[in-house]
Amino acid sequence: MNGYPPKVARNPFTPTFGVSPPVLVGRSDLISDFIDALEDGPGAPGRMTLYTGARGTGKTVLLNEVEDAARRLGWRVIAETATAGLVKRMITEHLPALLRDIDSGSDRSVVTGVSAPLGLGGATWETVAEHEAAPGLRNQLTAVTELMASSGTGLLVTLDEIHHQVVGELRELATVLQHLVREERQIAFVDAGLPSAVSAVLSDDVLTFLRRADRHSLGPVPIDDVSNAIARPVREAGREISPQLVASAAAATGGYPFLIQLVGYHIWRQQPSVLEISAADVEAGVLAARRRIGSLVHEPALADLPGVARTFLVAMAQDDGPSRMSDIAVRLIVDGNYASQYRLRLIATGLIKPAGHGRVDFTMPSLRDYLREHAVLEARPGLPAGDAEQFDIAPD
Numbered sequence: 587m588n589g590y591p592p593k594v595a596r597n598p599f600t601p602t603f604g605v606s607p608p609v610l611v612g613r614s615d616l617i618s619d620f621i622d623a624l625e626d627g628p629g630a631p632g633r634m635t636l637y638t639g640a641r642g643t644g645k646t647v648l649l650n651e652v653e654d655a656a657r658r659l660g661w662r663v664i665a666e667t668a669t670a671g672l673v674k675r676m677i678t679e680h681l682p683a684l685l686r687d688i689d690s691g692s693d694r695s696v697v698t699g700v701s702a703p704l705g706l707g708g709a710t711w712e713t714v715a716e717h718e719a720a721p722g723l724r725n726q727l728t729a730v731t732e733l734m735a736s737s738g739t740g741l742l743v744t745l746d747e748i749h750h751q752v753v754g755e756l757r758e759l760a761t762v763l764q765h766l767v768r769e770e771r772q773i774a775f776v777d778a779g780l781p782s783a784v785s786a787v788l789s790d791d792v793l794t795f796l797r798r799a800d801r802h803s804l805g806p807v808p809i810d811d812v813s814n815a816i817a818r819p820v821r822e823a824g825r826e827i828s829p830q831l832v833a834s835a836a837a838a839t840g841g842y843p844f845l846i847q848l849v850g851y852h853i854w855r856q857q858p859s860v861l862e863i864s865a866a867d868v869e870a871g872v873l874a875a876r877r878r879i880g881s882l883v884h885e886p887a888l889a890d891l892p893g894v895a896r897t898f899l900v901a902m903a904q905d906d907g908p909s910r911m912s913d914i915a916v917r918l919i920v921d922g923n924y925a926s927q928y929r930l931r932l933i934a935t936g937l938i939k940p941a942g943h944g945r946v947d948f949t950m951p952s953l954r955d956y957l958r959e960h961a962v963l964e965a966r967p968g969l970p971a972g973d974a975e976q977f978d979i980a981p982d
């Protein structure tokens with residue numbers, strides 16, 4: 587705009603985990619379902635929502651969206667990640683800060699003794715019994731919802747990367763939330779995690795409450811939406827790209843949200859100071875994105891798997907499309923039963939999906955390419971039977 591040499595517009599794409607994209611696509615139904623649930627009042631099922639999806643499907647970004655939507659409706663938000671100390675952070679940091687903030691803005695002082703703002707149970711409320719399980723947590727959450735009630739809004743708690751490692755704290759939180767829901771308080775809870783991590787959490791008996799959440803698995807975004815997510819940021823940042831090139835860039839993403847950003851980013855950076863994006867830019871950008879997706883997404887996902895599961899995937903990668911389970915068993919030299927155990931476990935990771943009778947396919951086609959290019963993973967015949975037991979998946 588001003589200055590010399592002419593300023594090159596900043597690359598608008600955001601190929602970074604947890605960073606909201608310039609144009610978010612394909613999730614508007616999920617977002618409006620959640621908004622409806624807030625507007626419908628206590629008891630609306632969508633007030634307990636769970637998003638699952640592989641690394642890079644946009645879970646964190648979607649949590650950010652529902653948080654923003656809730657704030658626009660006047661709700662308060664506590665956004666947390668499921669790591670050790672979660673409950674303590676809520677009791678000693680988020681909730682006291684929120685209570686001070688809400689209370690200072692209202693005439694009515696419900697809070698009677700915030701004498702030790704950072705101490706466990708430092709705040710006491712006249713209306714709330716002090717001897718409940720997790721007293722700090724339940725008392726403070728109750729107080730927040732009571733303070734919010736007059737405005738007809740409430741509190742949204744979001745929890746990212748839920749994982750079995752913190753199941754004790756999740757249980758504590760779930761128990762309290764369950765009470766608040768039963769009391770028809772204005773509370774909403776949205777959590778997100780990798781499919782395998784979520785199944786591990788939900789298999790815990792005490793967490794039946796969380797199992798009742800509205801569960802959505804984040805799949806690929808429709809290609810038409812992807813076109814918007816690529817074209818609009820380019821044009822809004824002042825450059826041009828033809829509809830045909832947009833379509834071919836969009837197709838190359840397979841609808842996978844992280845690839846939308848990665849492909850867009852690398853296309854843009856080929857010749858950032860040239861107004862119109864060329865076919866060569868798109869070709870080179872797609873190639874660069876494909877090269878990086880392996881180390882950014884596939885490698886960490888594969889590293890979380892036991893060897894047998896990786897070998898299973900390598901066996902699948904021999905096929906150009908969906909694989910027949912009978913072929914996989916033959917390639918692995920195992921019986922059908924054993925192969926089907928791994929089928930289930932791999933489906934739980936979100937890396938593969940059922941594809942019609944007796945068939946499975948990759949959720950992300952680029953994983954097939956990655957495995958073919960990195961065939962260092964030997965197809966190991968005669969697998970040990972006991973390996974099926976160890977299948978712990980780390981959070982992303």
Ligand SMILES: Nc1ncnc2c1ncn2[C@@H]1O[C@H](COP(=O)(O)OP(=O)(O)O)[C@@H](O)[C@H]1O
Nearest residue numbers: 602603604607611642643644645646647843844
């Ligand atoms: N709906 C979407 N449309 C466009 N880009 C998206 C969308 N969802 C996520 N992204 C992009 O994908 C990447 C991964 O998103 P993130 O929320 O971190 O995924 P996850 O938490 O599932 O691993 C980020 O770069 C983000 O900007």
Ligand SMILES: [Mg+2]
Nearest residue numbers: 603604645646
């Ligand atoms: Mg995330």
